[in-house]
Amino acid sequence: MNGDNVFDEFYDNTELEPGGANGTVLRTRDVVVPHMPGLGRAWQLVYTTTTTFGNPVTASGIVLEPNPAICNGAITRPIVVYCTTFHGLGGRCAPSQLLVAGTEPDARGIAAALAQGWKVAVPDGIGLGITGAGPHHFLAAHAGAHAALDLARAVCTHGLNRAPVAVWGYADGGRIAAAAGELQPSYAPELDLRAIAAGAVIRDPGALITGLDGGPWSGMAFAAMVGLARAYSHLPVDHLLTDVGVRAVTEASELDLTRLLVEYLAPLSVWCERPDPWNDPVWRHVLSHECLGAKTPLAPVHLYHGLLDTLVPIESARTIFAEYISRGVRVSWSEYDVPHLSAAALGLPDALKALRAGFARPPDRGGSPAVT
Known part of the structure; x- marks a missing residue:
């Protein structure tokens, strides 16, 4: 990934x-995705969605359709909305661009879903991909969920047949997947959402940022400040920044994850007027609004995590698991005695199993969910 932004009129803001x-689909184009086994057709699209607070915006994404030979003659193929890990705040690091370049870090999970005969839709997320719309609304779960659910709407309405839908992701993508499950009953009730698979879910961004700040992942803490400030730009979220901090935010808004980690190793206090910016009342309001686990998914949820995860501690997902159980969500759990990145790979079979079970289950017709 690099932070250089090459002009492409397809990604023009609307x-x-x-x-x-x-x-609503605004435009599409067929593209070639290299090194993707089982791929039949791929197409990028620009569609409409909404921000955290319901403002209409354009977003981009990509859809990968499996080779008909692995679909067993199915007319209506299930759709998996695959939410990728965090790639950066700007530049050419949108998944719809990285897949075409052959450099998407999450290609393994996407290929695994495609190999099941499922159609895979990958959202770029709000503020990423579309020219001039950035920076990416990193860690803004409501915004990410809107983009994911509206991409499912776009793919369903773009074809002739409505299809069952699942949402899958890991780390920030897992956070978005879980948020999509929580918001779908009110935001997109017409979708036939069958399952959610969410790994290394970030429940509380405030706890994550505090844990990352000042360490080797400080660049992600800084990116969180930039992304959430963008999502909550109607609030005075930038009042703590020094002049140096304002310039740093502008520069960071065009960077991918690699450069963020290299160039923003300093603690957040370097860029702010107080050493504990997250204890500011405005930021406490933002972070409390972004905690997951307060709403009830109606679709079954599978959570998975690494016991040795030092990036997203496992207590984050365990708290959501307990919240879901207390409200009767059909939720399952897998944990692995490995660190963060290894759990993403080890969790693939269990996540696929959960999605297959969801697609095999008849659509819900109402009623209360039950624990499994």
Whole structure:
């Protein structure tokens, strides 16, 4: 990934009027995705979605359709919305671009879903991909969930047949997947959502940022400040920044993850007027609004995590698991005696099993969920 932004008119921003239908496809184009076994056709799209607070915006993504030979003659293929890990705040690090370049870090999970005969839709997320719309709304779970659910809407309405949908992701992608499960009953009730698979879920961004700040992952803590500030730009979230901090935010907004980790190793206090910016009342409000686990998914949820995860401690997902159980969510759990990156790979078979079970289950017709 690099932070250089090459102009591509396909990704031009489109001004939208309030009141339009979410998930409306604005334009598409076929693309070639190299090194993707089982791929039949791939196409990028630009579609409509909404920000955290319901403002209409354009977003981009990519859809990968399996080779018909592995679909067993199925007319309506299940759709997996695959939410990738955090790639950066700007530049050419949108998944829809990285897949075409052959450099997408999450290609293994995407290929695994494609090999099941499922159609895979990958959202770029709000503020990433679309020219001039950044920076990416990193850690803004509501915004990410809107983009994921509206991509499912776009893919469903773009074809002739409505299809069952699942959402899958890991780390920040797992956070978005879990948020999509929580928001779908109110935001996109017409979707036939069958399952959620979410690994290394970040429940509380405040706890994550505090744990990362000042360590080798400080660049992600800084990126969190930038992404959440963008998502909550109607609030005075930048009032703590020094002049140096303001310039740093501007520069970081165009960087991918690699450069963020290299160039923003300093603690957040270096860029702010107080050593504990997250204890500011405005930021406490933002972070409390972004905690997961307060709403009830109706679709079954599979959570998985690494016991030795030092990036996203396992207590984060265990808290969500307990919350879901207390409200009767159909939730399953897998844990592995490995660190963060290894758990992403080890969790693939269990995640695929959970998604297959979801697609095999008849759609819900209402009623209360039950624990499994």
